[in-house]
Amino acid sequence: MTRLGPVYTLAAGAVMAVALGVASATTSPATRTVNAQDDARPVDAQDDAPATPARAATEASPTPEVVKTARPTPAKADYAGRVTGNGGLIAVSVRNGKAVGYFCDGRIEAWMKGRAADGKVTLSGRGDASLTARLSGGVAAGTLGFGGRKWSFKAPTVKKPSGLYRATALVRGADVRAGWIYLDDGTRVGLTLVGDEVADVPIPEPGENAVVDGVEVDPRDVDEFIEEF
Secondary structure (H helix, E strand, O other), rough: OOOOOOHHHHHHHHHHHHHHHHHHHOOOOOOOOOOOOOOOOOHHHHHHOOOOOOOOHHOOOOOOOOOOOOOOOOOOOEEEEOOOOOOOEEEEEEEOEEEEEEOOOOOOOOEEEEEEOOEEEEEOOOOEEEEEEEOOOEEEEEEEEEEOOOEEEEEEOOOOOOOEEEEEEEEEEEEEEEEEEEEEOOOOOEEEOOOEEEEOOOOOOOOOOOEEEEEEOOOOOHHHHHHHH
């Protein structure tokens, strides 16, 4: 009988060794090769940047542009009234941005011209004659300068036959220039110059002609003379 006992013993030991090796392999923790870049988390540039408020909160609201509104200026208007503390009358007429003015107290006179814009009239005349006035609420209110002095005035709007009239003519070889102001209450004033001398010429009734040295002179209203003034 062959003796196989030791052989079986060795085989059994070999099998046991293999089994233990397998068990060791299955129970050991798994290992992996780790690349340094695997743990490197990309850092967003904004992570380290200081926190900034929302753009809408930090941007200042634009300052609204200031728009100037022009004051209304009548295209056509006639004003006439009294000069305070002077005794004379003043008349101002506006036609499409152009303006004329006349001051008279029966002894002296001043014709002025200029512009009307932004609710204001600015006029000037021979010598130092000047006038500035605001046009508001149907009234021209301002200051008249003449002969080195200044006076205030308020002149309401008037309708024909009240208002300002002017006449120019050649009478018997002499230049005639005249001006008249009529108020709604019937007050009137005027001055007629023949050459450079004041002439004694009665103020005509509204709508009638003046008579200068026996010759009739036709007063013209503002619409008839403003373009040539």
